[in-house]
Amino acid sequence: MSIINYAKKEISFKIVYYGAGVVGKTVNLQYIHRSLPDDNRGNLISLATGDERTLFFDFLPVSTLSVRNFVAKFQLYTVPGQVYYNMTRKLVLRGVDGIVFVADSQWDRLQENVESFRNLEENLREYQYDLDELPYVIQYNKRDLPNVAPVEYLEFMLNRRPRRVPCFEAVAVDGKGVFDTLNMVSRMVLVSGFAKEQGVHQ
């Protein structure tokens, strides 16, 4: 959920990088952290296991956009990708404003991508969030590897809901596509707030 602080003239949003295990969610945040000017970023926090797999989440606060003298702040989270960490994945989704679904482009990871996307839909439903309304983008990562599926095929597998969303090819480890993804989702999240109904929520 967005937090609007009128005293500080700030709007804060939560964006979650979602996807199966080892697709590059953490690598996206690491690249953003490395590459943003100091004024635009906070500390990167990783709650990871000994072998650097995400255990709970990674967290990186960034500020990339502004509107009407309000600074927009985005809190970037990743979820743990492995199937058995679903309870923690669900916790991280609480109050989410926008999602980057990171997919591994390799042929032999297609099934895991599809299962992770279904898992995202299920977990959002538990919070009564609707993926037809929530801003999200898809990133097809690892495009530099030899055994990748064509983007058209990945689109057919993962971007076939009534609302087609923006997608980006990426090589997150080199930074390719990382900022295009971030700037698009943060813009969508910021703009969508202005289209929302006003008033009381549950």
Added chain:
Amino acid sequence: MSTYDVAIHEEAARRIDGLLLQFLAESSAMDALLIDRSGQLLARAGNVEALDTVSISALAAGAFSSTAAMARLLGESEFTVLFHQGIKENIHVAAVDDQAILLAIFDHHTTVGMVRLFAKEATAGIRAILAESRAQPTRVGALAAPLAAGEVGPGVRERV
């Protein structure tokens, strides 16, 4: 349902700041953070220097939500208080309502009992203010009008 906004208007911010300062004075805690359960900081009062309040907020919300999940596994609705004891400094986290938590940092100048006692009073007051805030429109003033094309500032690029 889609996502929704939480607005802290200037009047509510002033009243919450007042309650946090009162809590610090009464409990002798060093710092108090009001945190949304999604991990975002709503308000802060205190004097711990160089405190990374943004990271603390995200981590505290994560810790609180994971203990709430543990509580549910035991058949409890949630654990309403968390206490982390350090060598010099300690952290006390209390539920405000189902959307916010109050985190206090304190040292040997006070006790967990004092912090817990006054946190209970502070959370009651803050709960009432947040309930009032939720009944008001979230987007007012400069944020009320629809967004025109090109109004959002340019995004960022990586450093070269």
